[in-house]
Amino acid sequence: MRNRVTRFLIPVVAASLLAAACTSGGTPTPAPGASVPAAPAPVAEGGAFPRNETLYTSGTQWGPPANFNPIREWDSATGTKGLVYETLFHFDPVAGKLTPWLAASGAWVDDTTYEVKLRPNITWSDGKPLTAEDVKFTFELGKMETIPYHNLWNWLSAVEAPDASTVRFTFSKANYQQWDFNIYSRSIVPKHIWEGRAEKDVLDGINENPVGTGAYKYHSHDQDRVAWVKNDTWWGKATLNLDPKPKYIVDIVNSSNEVAMGLLLQKGLDLSNNFLPGAANLVSGNFGISTFYPEPPYMLSANTAWLVPNTKKKPLDDAQFRKALAASVDTKKIVEGVYGNLVKPASPTGLLPQWDQFVDQAVVGSKGFGFDTAKAKKLLADAGYKDANGDGLVENKDGSPIALKLIVPAGWTDWMESIRVIATSARAAGINVEAEFPDYNALVEARSSGKFDLLINNERQLSNSPYTYFEYVFQLPVQAQQNTVNFGRYENPEAWKLVQQLDGTKTDDVEGMKKVASQLEGILLDELPVIPLWYNGLWSQVSSTTWKNWPSSEGSAPKSAPTMWRNWLELGGFESLASLQPVAP
Amino acid sequence: MRRYFGRKLLVYGLTFFMAVTVNWLVPRLMPGDPVASMLARARVAQPEAQEALRVYYNNLFGFDQPWWQQYLNSWGALFRGDFGISLWAFPTPVADLLTRAVPYSLALLIPSILISWVIGNRLGALAARRKVLDNTVLPVSYVLTATPYLWLAALMAWGFGIVWGIFPVAGGYSFSMTPSFTWPFFVDLLWHWVLPFASLFLVALGGWAIGMRNVIIYELESDYANYLSALGAPQKLIRRYAFRNAVLPQITGLALQLGVLVAGALVTEIVFSYPGLGSLILAAIQNKDFFLLQGAFLFIVLGVLIANFIIDVIYVIVDPRTRVGMAGASA
Numbered sequence: 001m002r003n004r005v006t007r008f009l010i011p012v013v014a015a016s017l018l019a020a021a022c023t024s025g026g027t028p029t030p031a032p033g034a035s036v037p038a039a040p041a042p043v044a045e046g047g048a049f050p051r052n053e054t055l056y057t058s059g060t061q062w063g064p065p066a067n068f069n070p071i072r073e074w075d076s077a078t079g080t081k082g083l084v085y086e087t088l089f090h091f092d093p094v095a096g097k098l099t100p101w102l103a104a105s106g107a108w109v110d111d112t113t114y115e116v117k118l119r120p121n122i123t124w125s126d127g128k129p130l131t132a133e134d135v136k137f138t139f140e141l142g143k144m145e146t147i148p149y150h151n152l153w154n155w156l157s158a159v160e161a162p163d164a165s166t167v168r169f170t171f172s173k174a175n176y177q178q179w180d181f182n183i184y185s186r187s188i189v190p191k192h193i194w195e196g197r198a199e200k201d202v203l204d205g206i207n208e209n210p211v212g213t214g215a216y217k218y219h220s221h222d223q224d225r226v227a228w229v230k231n232d233t234w235w236g237k238a239t240l241n242l243d244p245k246p247k248y249i250v251d252i253v254n255s256s257n258e259v260a261m262g263l264l265l266q267k268g269l270d271l272s273n274n275f276l277p278g279a280a281n282l283v284s285g286n287f288g289i290s291t292f293y294p295e296p297p298y299m300l301s302a303n304t305a306w307l308v309p310n311t312k313k314k315p316l317d318d319a320q321f322r323k324a325l326a327a328s329v330d331t332k333k334i335v336e337g338v339y340g341n342l343v344k345p346a347s348p349t350g351l352l353p354q355w356d357q358f359v360d361q362a363v364v365g366s367k368g369f370g371f372d373t374a375k376a377k378k379l380l381a382d383a384g385y386k387d388a389n390g391d392g393l394v395e396n397k398d399g400s401p402i403a404l405k406l407i408v409p410a411g412w413t414d415w416m417e418s419i420r421v422i423a424t425s426a427r428a429a430g431i432n433v434e435a436e437f438p439d440y441n442a443l444v445e446a447r448s449s450g451k452f453d454l455l456i457n458n459e460r461q462l463s464n465s466p467y468t469y470f471e472y473v474f475q476l477p478v479q480a481q482q483n484t485v486n487f488g489r490y491e492n493p494e495a496w497k498l499v500q501q502l503d504g505t506k507t508d509d510v511e512g513m514k515k516v517a518s519q520l521e522g523i524l525l526d527e528l529p530v531i532p533l534w535y536n537g538l539w540s541q542v543s544s545t546t547w548k549n550w551p552s553s554e555g556s557a558p559k560s561a562p563t564m565w566r567n568w569l570e571l572g573g574f575e576s577l578a579s580l581q582p583v584a585p
Numbered sequence: 586m587r588r589y590f591g592r593k594l595l596v597y598g599l600t601f602f603m604a605v606t607v608n609w610l611v612p613r614l615m616p617g618d619p620v621a622s623m624l625a626r627a628r629v630a631q632p633e634a635q636e637a638l639r640v641y642y643n644n645l646f647g648f649d650q651p652w653w654q655q656y657l658n659s660w661g662a663l664f665r666g667d668f669g670i671s672l673w674a675f676p677t678p679v680a681d682l683l684t685r686a687v688p689y690s691l692a693l694l695i696p697s698i699l700i701s702w703v704i705g706n707r708l709g710a711l712a713a714r715r716k717v718l719d720n721t722v723l724p725v726s727y728v729l730t731a732t733p734y735l736w737l738a739a740l741m742a743w744g745f746g747i748v749w750g751i752f753p754v755a756g757g758y759s760f761s762m763t764p765s766f767t768w769p770f771f772v773d774l775l776w777h778w779v780l781p782f783a784s785l786f787l788v789a790l791g792g793w794a795i796g797m798r799n800v801i802i803y804e805l806e807s808d809y810a811n812y813l814s815a816l817g818a819p820q821k822l823i824r825r826y827a828f829r830n831a832v833l834p835q836i837t838g839l840a841l842q843l844g845v846l847v848a849g850a851l852v853t854e855i856v857f858s859y860p861g862l863g864s865l866i867l868a869a870i871q872n873k874d875f876f877l878l879q880g881a882f883l884f885i886v887l888g889v890l891i892a893n894f895i896i897d898v899i900y901v902i903v904d905p906r907t908r909v910g911m912a913g914a915s916a
Contacts, residue, residue: 048762048770049760051761063674066674066677075675145637150637204676222685224858225760256858263754263755266747266753441618441872448621479635481621
């Protein structure tokens with residue numbers, strides 16, 4: 001019997017040991033804390049952030065804050081660029097001009113030389129001074145092939161630092177518009193820390209303990225948040241007279257809109273940059289939540305949503321057909337029915353309201369389109385698309401049936417509803433469009449390889465120049481993979497030449513810019529390589545329980561963009577944070 | 586005995602091999618190219634830079650190798666304990682993500698499975714043959730067990746979180762906290778744990794209660810119970826014997842239900858944005874993160890296999906018949 005018992009016991013003990021080894025982490029010990037680097041910034045009392053000193057934000061980060069690398073502008077932790085790392089300039093979309101930031105000034109000394117004077121007395125958070133060498137080093141990192149701004153070196157020929165506060169850029173070809181975009185987009189990194197990093201580390205490094213010049217420093221992070229603590233020695237306090245009040249900024253990773261809504265209603269979130277369906281009800285109901293405009297469209301406009309036709313496929317290769325399609329779309333129904341007026345219908349050119357001065361109203365007047373089913377039918381008939389089999393839907397000119405699939409990612413509910421509206425209104429005009437919702441990754445693949453009929457896209461944000469907008473529409477050459485621009489694979493060398501001409505127009509030559517823009521708008525409206533539908537909002541719902549003085553269209557409130565979105569901190573986002581005031585002192 | 590466990594281990598080994606293979610295969614059969622979607626997020630505008638990045642990442646993740654090589658590599662890496670680098674949370678190693686998530690998942694799963702099993706069995710045993718209890722416990726249990734996890738979770742999040750505001754709706758601990766070994770932090774953890782735990786616990790509870798009730802009724806009508814009763818044994822004693830016999834099928838049930846329970850926990854975690862494996866798996870699928878998906882499933886498969894093995898061992902201990910059977914087999 002004893003023998004038998006031990007025989008039992010062996011596997012039992014073995015199994016329990018194994019189980020113990022696996023379950024020893026069973027109690028929720030704060031293992032995540034282990035990820036905090038060795039010398040953390042001063043820890044909040046009792047491990048908690050005092051509510052009245054902390055700003056909670058959300059709506060930017062969709063995955064865990066996995067790196068603090070400002071080169072990775074697309075997936076570094078929210079605030080890496082903007083709060084910790086800063087740029088030479090900011091851009092003010094309201095005034096439409098660059099604001100000196102790390103730079104005291106910047107000017108073209110001749111047609112191909114740009115000179116930046118740095119502000120004095122700026123230090124990195126480790127105490128070392130910021131010098132022209134750091135700026136030179138940052139731009140020279142772009143010589144590495146995999147660095148996102150590598151292409152800058154196609155037209156930039158040299159960066160020099162004649163003295164500690166002067167940086168001189170010499171260009172082989174001056175692309176003035178793109179250059180302005182670069183000087184407010186590129187984070188300046190400290191040479192003394194980044195020097196000697198291999199290309200792999202520059203591109204893929206986590207960059208723990210980021211050392212920047214900015215108003216905030218790294219505090220801690222976990223899978224679902226990143227926390228920043230104020231840098232008390234920030235240069236801007238004295239020089240710019242800006243003093244951000246929140247001692248801590250905690251950015252929360254998005255899990256779902258429902259969770260964001262819940263947090264917002266529980267007053268656990270101060271700034272939500274999520275798209276919340278029905279945000280209008282939140283504003284009008286008594287929830288203490290407000291948006292930039294107290295009435296429609298509630299939000300500032302951030303980007304344009306286009307209907308992108310694949311111009312390599314029949315019948316979408318025919319501009320007349322695309323025009324008919326454009327006229328068939330009931331945008332008003334989308335704006336009102338789907339979005340509840342949270343968005344604005346786009347102008348026919350699709351240029352954002354902030355770029356209104358570049359819209360040639362004469363061109364829009366003569367070539368613009370609007371929702372008109374009868375006109376869509378007429379355009380189809382004139383172009384030779386007939387309904388031969390009498391099913392109410394037109395066929396190709398050779399008589400073969402038309403069946404266009406319009407795709408948006410599954411789960412993007414507002415877009416899913418929108419394309420249902422588009423499909424219905426297109427069918428009313430006789431165009432057979434069907435809505436489909438593939439998985440996001442499948443959509444990306446179809447989109448980049450050109451294996452789609454129609455899709456919705458909005459991947460171009462507001463910027464300093466309509467150049468970026470036209471670059472998106474017309475960029476050539478068309479590659480095997482079109483990953484970011486010109487998904488419709490539209491080829492028009494003349495238009496692309498004009499885009500480059502616009503790029504080469506000086507930014508203070510507004511008349512020159514308008515002239516080129518007007519020609520481009522003419523081509524866009526004649527050819528419709530993309531069909532502008534509506535302006536997506538700069539989603540922003542704020543709660544004034546802890547922080548007040550949020551940007552608003554009303555009264556003397558700041559007019560800057562209330563957002564933490566990537567690359568928006570330089571477009572007014574930071575200024576919005578800096579103007580916040582505590583509700584209870 | 587040795588043969589019994591030997592056979593079990595062989596079956597488990599085979600299961601493990603199949604699971605790893607399927608784990609490797611399934612994500613690769615999903616439509617879409619992970620590097621393409623990673624680059625799409627990168628928004629690199631310039632075609633040349635785009636191409637350089639594509640080549641670089643394909644090489645980094647080994648996607649430029651033939652598929653059989655990738656498969657062999659994955660086994661090699663597995664034995665080195667290397668799960669690869671996550672594509673979604675690039676450049677975090679998958680092992681890091683998993684070790685952070687697993688404690689949360691286990692903290693939900695182990696208590697909810699064990700406590701619901703114990704309490705469910707007690708409740709079921711009590712309900713059997715007691716009219717009042719039977720008329721209340723049974724219908725409630727049926728409702729509970731038929732409730733989809735995510736629906737109950739969503740209801741609880743809405744009720745307790747939004748309407749009454751007693752419990753938080755999301756997360757593993759408050760956003761105002763930083764992890765530390767302090768009471769406030771521990772209380773905060775617990776406070777966030779209650780709702781996801783409760784929704785898992787309640788759904789599982791119903792099933793066990795119903796199962797136990799039915800088996801007890803069967804046992805109480807069996808010959809040995811009647812015989813005991815005829816001998817004049819007290820009702821309490823009979824019930825105790827019946828309970829012991831009735832527990833056996835419940836243990837088997839536990840082994841069978843484990844997979845379902847784990848799946849339920851994954852869904853519940855997603856509803857509460859609880860930072861466990863479920864949330865990771867969802868993110869991995871959405872971002873086509875092969876390595877994270879493989880790693881997470883591997884953990885789950887291992888966990889379920891180990892738990893099953895433990896149940897096998899316990900079964901041998903509590904049921905003498907298996908021992909006799911084994912002795913017979915080995916004789």
